[in-house]
Amino acid sequence: MFSSVAIINHVQDNDEHDSFYAQAEVILAQDVSQAQLELKDVDSSVHATVLMNAKAGRNAFDISGSGASPFAVGDTMRVICFEKGEVP
Numbered sequence: 001m002f003s004s005v006a007i008i009n010h011v012q013d014n015d016e017h018d019s020f021y022a023q024a025e026v027i028l029a030q031d032v033s034q035a036q037l038e039l040k041d042v043d044s045s046v047h048a049t050v051l052m053n054a055k056a057g058r059n060a061f062d063i064s065g066s067g068a069s070p071f072a073v074g075d076t077m078r079v080i081c082f083e084k085g086e087v088p
Helices: none
Strands: 002-014 019-028 032-037 051-054 057-066 076-082
Touching (some): 019 076, 032 057, 051 057
Antiparallel strands (some): 002 019, 019 057, 032 051, 032 076
16 A cells, blocks of 8 residues: 545536535556545545556546535645555
């Protein structure tokens, strides 16, 4: 297991539906079996995709939740990565 950093590169609030969508990009130096954003200090309605069998290079997480986005473009988030054969 090792950590990396993702950068928020897109945020869109939807006032009509009281929700938001954001995207965070991570650049992985190696292939990983699984990568997930660390979503601490955010509302429990916030969910992010988990990257499975991610390849080295640019990868993106989709993030969504209720209310206004707690993220801004340029914010960083910790990513937990699991190497091939590791159990999350």
